[in-house]
Amino acid sequence: MSALHLHDIPAKPSRRSAFIDLVSRRPEIITLAILLAICVAVSIINPAFLQPSSLVDIGRASVVMGLFALGVFIILAAGGIDVSFTAIAAFTMYSMTLLVKDHVPDMPIALVLLLAMAGGALLGVVNGLLVHHLRVPSLIVTIGTQYLFRGILLAFIGTVWIMSLPPQMGAFGRMPLFQFESGDGRTITLPFYFLVLPAAALLTWWILNRTLMGRAIFALGGNASVAERLGYSLKTIHIFLFAYAGALAGLAGIIHTAANRQANPFDLVGSEINVIAAVVLGGARITGGTGSVIGTLLGVLLIVVVNSVLVMVGIPSTWQRVVVGTFILLAAGFFVFCQKKNG
Amino acid sequence: MSHASHTPLPTGAQARPFLELRNIHKRFGGVHALRGVSFSIAAGEAYHLLGENGCGKSTVIKIMSGAHAPDEGEIVLEGRSFRALNPIQSLAAGIETVYQDLSLLPNLTVAENVALNEQLVASGGRLARLFDRARLKRTAEAALDVVGLPTAPAYLSTIVSDLPLAQRQLVAIARAIATRAKMVIMDEPTTSLTRREVDNLIAVVERLRSEGVAVLFVTHKLDECYRIGGHAIVFRDGQCVAQGPLADYSKHRLTELMTGRTIDSKRYRTGAPRAEELFAADGLSLPPSFANVSFSVRHGEILGITGLADSGRNELATAIAGVTPASVGRIRIDGKVERIGHPAHAIRLGIGYVPEDRLGEGLFLDKSIFENEIALVVSDLANAVGIVDKTKGRALAGKIAQDMHLNTRDIDLPVGALSGGNQQRVLIGRWLSINPRLLLLHGPTVGVDVGSKDTIYRLVQQLAEAGMGLVIISDDLPELLQNCDRILVMNAGSIVAEFDARATDEEQLYQAMLTSRSDLATEAAR
Amino acid sequence: QDKPVIATIVKISGIPWFDRMETGVKQFQKDNPDVVATQYGPATADAAQQLQIINDLVAKGVNGLAVVPMDPSVLEGTLKRAMDRGIIVVTHEADNQKNTHADVEAFDNADYGRALNKRLAECMGGKGKWTTFVGSVGSRTHMQWVGAGEENAKTHPDMVLVDKNNESFDDANGTYEKAKEILRKHPDIKGFQTSAGNDVLGVGRAIDEAGLSGKVCLVGTGLPNPSQDLLESGAITAIGFWDPQKAGMAMNAVAKSLIAGKKVEDGADLGVPGYEKVKVVKGPGEGVLIIGNGMVLADKANYKEYLF
Amino acid sequence: MRTTGGQLVMLVVINAALLAVGAMISGGTFLSPFNLQSMAGQLPEIGFLAIGVMLAMCAGNGGIDLSGIALANLSGVASAIIVASFLASTGNETVFSIAFIAVALVIGLVGGMFNGLLISRLNITPILCTLGTQMLFTGIAVVLSDGRAVAVGSPELLSAIGNGLFLGVPISFLVFIGAAGLVAALLKFTPFGLWLMLMGTNPKAATFAGFPKARVLIATYATSGLLAGLAGIIIAARNVNVKWDYGTSYLLIAILIAVMAGVRPEGGYGRVICVVMATIALQLMSSLLNFGGLSNFVRDFAWGALLLTFLAVGRYNLVGLLTPNKSEKLV
Ligand SMILES: Nc1ncnc2c1ncn2[C@@H]1O[C@H](COP(=O)(O)OP(=O)(O)OP(=O)(O)O)[C@@H](O)[C@H]1O
C-alpha cells in the first residue's frame, strides 16, 4: 500500500543559510579558524615561527594532552565529566616504571605499553562501576577517585622520582620517527611515539562512528533514561567508557614518562581542567552528547599552540597569564557568537 | 515494503494470545499504581487503553516494554511465562513502544533514532558490534516513508532536537515500525499531531493490523478510538474495569467507566464577550515564522487559534508571551501601545502564557507545588527589605491547589510526582496567581484525561465570565468549538480565516487549515 | 614525654630534595636522642597547605619549628602566632623572614647567583645570547639568583640577555617545551642559567636532543643524581646546589640550641659540614641570619663526589 | 529523590565521629580550646570559596566557579597595592583596614560580576569562562605585584579579624558563619534565592516564567566573587602578606566540599549549612591526620574515600536509618 505523504514537511526543517548550518553542525570549523588566525598572526609578528621545527615541536607536545583529551571527549560525549584521568596516568605510569625497573627489567616495551593500558583500564573500570552504581554525576565520583588514586600512589606506592628509566622505556622515548638537520646544524626529531596520537584518534573515531558502542555512547549522552529504556545497557557503556579513557590515560602516562626520561609521581595531576577546556574549545558541549574527534584534536592544538607561542611573540613572563586568560575568553566568546547566529 | 514478508495470521482469532498480563501489581513508594491488572492481546487486533490521568496506563505499558518490573504477577509472551521483561527481551519478542514522552535521543539524527534500535535488538543488546550504516539508511527510509516523513538524505541526517514536536512524534512512531514488530504500543501518539497527520497515522495502523501486528493505543481522544475501531480496555485507579469490543460501548459509557461519573460533551461556552477591546495585535511579524498578523481580543472573550504544526501559530504565541518577540508590529492593551520584548514585560502587562510543552517549558519538576505556584509572584511577595513572605506564599499556593482541584493538598510534594493532568493544573494555576488580563493557553488539554479536561474547560469559562480575555491555541478542534467565541485559522504564517465558533464545524476549520496560500490567492483573484 | 619536640616542615614532601633533607632530620634524631625530630610536608606545592600543617602542629604543641617556607611572606602571620606561644622558629631559604628566631642559609643568595653566572660566562667565553629560568616569578630566591646573575653578566658587555625569567613551575616537561621554543626563536643562543631543581633536566634534554650538547652552555641549580646523564653528555655544563641533608641538620641543631636557651654566635660551629664556622648577622626581623658555607658547584669532572 | 535533610544529618554525624576519634587518639589535645580555635581559624578561607562554588553549581547549566581563589588573591593583592598607594598602614590603622576591606570587597564583587556578565550576556560556558578569568585574575595580580608578595601588615582591625577572639571564638570564623548565614538567608528568603534554585532545575521554564535570568546569574557570580573577596581579606588578615599564587590547591578542594555537601552539579539544589558542615568535616579530618603525624598523601586518600563513602551511604539510603521519618515520602 502506498503511504500518505505530508508534502508540507521540507526535507530540511531549518531555513538557515548554508554556512551557519555548517557551523552549527561542525563547530570545530570555528576552532580551526581560530587556530589558523593565531598561526597567521604569530607568523607576522615573528617569521621565525614559520619553520618545520615549530610543527614538529607542536606535534610532539600535543601527544600526551591529545590522548587525555580523547578520553575526556568520549566521556563528555556520553554526558559525563572525568577529572581523575591525570591521577590514573600518574598511577599507572609510576607503578609500571617501578615494576619494570625492580622486577621485570627486560619486559619488552610493547608489553609495557599494553600493561599500562590494562592498568589504566582497570582503574577506569573502578570509575565506571562507581558512576553506574552510585548514580551520581561522574564529576563527583571522579573528584573522589582522583584523590583516592593519587593518595594511594603517593602514600603507599612511592614518591621517589625514578631518574634513570629502564632502558627500553628510555629508548622508546628517544626513538625517532624521522629526523633532520635544520639550517643551523640543530637536529630536529619527531619521536616515534607521536604516531600513537593519530592511531588513538583513528581508533576513537572508529569506535564512535562505526560500532554500536559508539552510537550507544552518544545515546547515553543524549538522554540516559531513554537510552536505558531502549535497551542500551548503561552498565556496559559506563564500564567501557571509563575503561577506555583509563587505558588512554595509562598510555599517555607511559609516553609522558618515556619522553620526559623520568618517572615523577607528582606529574600530570592538576592539568585536567586544561584538557577539559581543550575538548570544549573543540566544539563538544559540556552538557554532553555532541562533539567530534577531529574537533577534540583541534582544541588540543589550539591550547598547545597558544601556550607555545608566548615566547615566540615576546610576551614577558609576568604577562603570559593575562594573555592566555584573555585568549580563552575571546575564543569562547567567538565560539558562542558563531553558534548563536543559528539561534 | 519491508513488512510484506510477515507470516500470515492464523485465522480463527481465538488462537493463543500474543501477550497476556496476569494479575500485575506495581508500586512506586507509597503509590500503588497497578492493582491486579489482567488482559490479553491477540495478533492483528487494535486495542485502546483508556483511563483518566494517573490511572496506570503508562505504567502498564512500561511493564510490557520491559522498562519497569512488576512487583507481582506474570507476563505470558507467546506462551512463555516471565516474571518481568527487560527492554531487550521485549524488543526481541517484537514489542515496540512509542512512549508518551517519545523517548527520542535528541542529539542523534532522524535515521539513527528510527533505525538504530533495530541493530541493537538484532545484536541481542550487545554493543561490541559493528554499526551498519547502509542498513541503517535502508531501514530508516522504509519506516519514514510509511509514516509520511521525507526520506531525503538531508532529512535523515537532521538532528532530532531540531525538529518540531509533531515531526518528532512521527519519528518515534517510525522507530516503532522500523522493525518487524508483532505488537506496537503507542502511548498518546497523537497529542501533538494535526488532523492530517492523525489521518496518516490511522492508515499506518490499518496497515500494521492487516499484516498481523497487534496495536495497543493509549489516548484521551475517544473520537480517534472509534475511527480506528477494535477493543477497549478501560482502567480506573490502577485496575481494569472493563474490556471488550469498542462498538459495545458508547462514548458516554466509556467516560462513565473511566471517571466513575457522568460528563457530557456539550458546548461549554454559554457567556458572551463584552464590548470593549482588551488586546490588539497590529501587523505583527517575525520572519520567517509569521508575517503581518492582526487580531483583537475583547474583555471576556475566548479566542481560538488553530492551524497546522508549522503554520506559525506556535511562534505567534511565544511572540505575544515575549519569549521570541516579534520584530515588527504593535501590541495594544486596553488601547495603550506596549512593547513586549521579554516574558517579564508580558507578565507585567498581565499577559500569561501556558506553554504546550509543560514539562520542558513550564514546570520545575523537581521542585514543590508551592515553589511552582509562586514562581511568577516571588518578587511581589517580597517585602520592603526583600524578604519573601512565605506564609502569604503558602496561603496563595494552597488556595490555587484548591481552586484547581489538585488531587493532593500537600503543596510540598514535588510536581514531578503528580500525574499529567494535575501537573497541567499546577501550571495553569501558576498563571492565575498574577490575575492576568489575557491568558494564552497553548494545548491546554494535551495528554489530559476527560475528567481533567472538564475541570479545565469549566475554569476557562469562569475566567472569561470574570472578564479575562483568553486565547486557546490548539489542534483539538472539538475543544475550540466547545469553548471559543471566535476561531482564527493560521496558515503559512498568516491568518487565513476567521469563524464564529457557533456557526462552524470541524470540517470547515479543517479545510481552512489545509488551504495553502496560493489557493487563497487564486480565490481572491476570482 | 618531656623531650623537646622539633618539627621540620618542608615545602612539599616526597620530592628528592626534601627526601634528602629528611635523611638529615633522621640523622639528627639519631645523634640527639634527647629531642624528638620529625619531618612533615604538604602533598601539593601550595603555601596554603604548608600553612595548615604548621597551624595544626602549633596547636598540637611542639617546642620548635624548623620550616622551609614555600613562601616566607605568607607564613609571617602564622609564625608570629607560633612565636607568641613560645615556640622556637627556625627557617631555611628565607632570608627575608621577619618572624623567625633564626634563618639558616647555606650561603649568601647573591653570592650563589653570581657564582652560577660566572661559571656560565666562563663557558660562553663571555659573549653571546643567554636567558634565565625561574620556578615562577613569585619565587624570591630564584629571582635573587637570576638577579645577581644579571648583575654579574653586566661585566661582560658581549653577553646579551634575551627573554628573561621564563617560568618553569619546576616541571621538567614544561621547561623542555619552553627551552625548545627559545632555541627556535634564538637559534644563536649560547647560554641558560636556571633556578628550580628540575630546570636543568628540561633544558638539558632540549639541548641534548637538538644535538647542541657542548655548544650551548647550561648552568643551574640541580641535584647530582638526576643530572648524571646530562652532565656526562655535556648538555649540562655545571650544576650548583647545597646539600639539603646538611641544611636539615643545621636547622635542627639551631632549634635545639635555642630551645635550650643558648644563642648562636658569629663564627660558631653547628657540628654540620658546611656550617662549621657560620656567619651570624641580624636578620630582617628580631631574629638572626645564620649563613653557612655550603655552596657546591659540580660539573662532569667532580659530580661523582656528591651523589645524592 | 535525594533529601538534603539526610545529607545534613550525615555531615553532623561525621563531624561528631571525627571529634570523638580525635579526642581518643590525641588524649584530649584535639579538643583543647586552642586547637579548636586553630581549626576554626583555618577553615573560613576555603569555606568562602566552597560556598561560591555551590552558588555557581546551583545556577545549573554546567555552572561552576573555578576563579574563586584567583579572585581572592587578586582582591588581596590589588587592594593592598591600591590602598597603600594613598594610605600608610602605619598611619591610621583603622582607616587603612577599612579601606583595605572595602577595596578588596569591591574588587571581588567586580570580578564576580565580570564572570556573571560573560556567562549570562555572552553565554560562555561557565567552566571555560571561569577558567579564563582564573588565569586573567591571577595574571593581573602577577602584573600588579610583579610576582612578589605584597605586604598588608597587621593594622589593628585587620589583625583582630585574622587573629582575634570574641568570647573565645576566632573572629574570622564568626565572619565566616555570619556571611554564610547571610547567603543562606539570601537563598531561602529572597526572590533571588527562589529564582536561582528554580532556574537551576529548568532554565527554559524560567525563561517562560519571565525570570530575570541574566540578573540572577550575574548576582550569583557576583555573590561568589564577593565571597572570594572576603576570603582574600581573611587570607590577608591572617598571613600579613598576600600573594597571587596562594592556595592553588583550593580549586579542587572547594569543589570537593561542595559535592560532599550534597550540592548537585546539575543545578537547583544546595544548602549553605551543608557546605559549612562539609568544610568543618574536611578541616577536622585534615587536622586529625596532621595530629596523627600521618603523611599528607594519606589525607588525599582519606578525602577521596570519604567522598565515595558519602555517595554510597546516600545511594543505598543508609541515612534512612538515622532519619526514619523524613525520607519516606519521596521515592
Ligand atoms: N515520581 C513519582 N513519585 C511519586 N508519585 C508519582 C510519581 N510519578 C507519578 N506519580 C503519581 O502516580 C500517579 C499517575 O501519574 P502518571 O503521570 O502516570 O499519570 P497518568 O495516568 O500518566 O496521567 P496523565 O494523563 O495526567 O499524564 C499520579 O497520581 C502521580 O501523583
Ligand SMILES: Nc1ncnc2c1ncn2[C@@H]1O[C@H](COP(=O)(O)OP(=O)(O)OP(=O)(O)O)[C@@H](O)[C@H]1O
Ligand atoms: N516512576 C514512578 N515513580 C513513582 N510513581 C510513579 C512512577 N511512574 C508512575 N507512577 C505513578 O503510577 C501511577 C500510574 O501512572 P501512569 O503513568 O501509568 O499513568 P497513566 O495512566 O499513563 O496517566 P496519563 O494518562 O497521565 O499518561 C501514577 O499515580 C503515577 O504517579
Ligand SMILES: [Mg+2]
Ligand atoms: Mg501516561
Ligand SMILES: [Mg+2]
Ligand atoms: Mg502521564
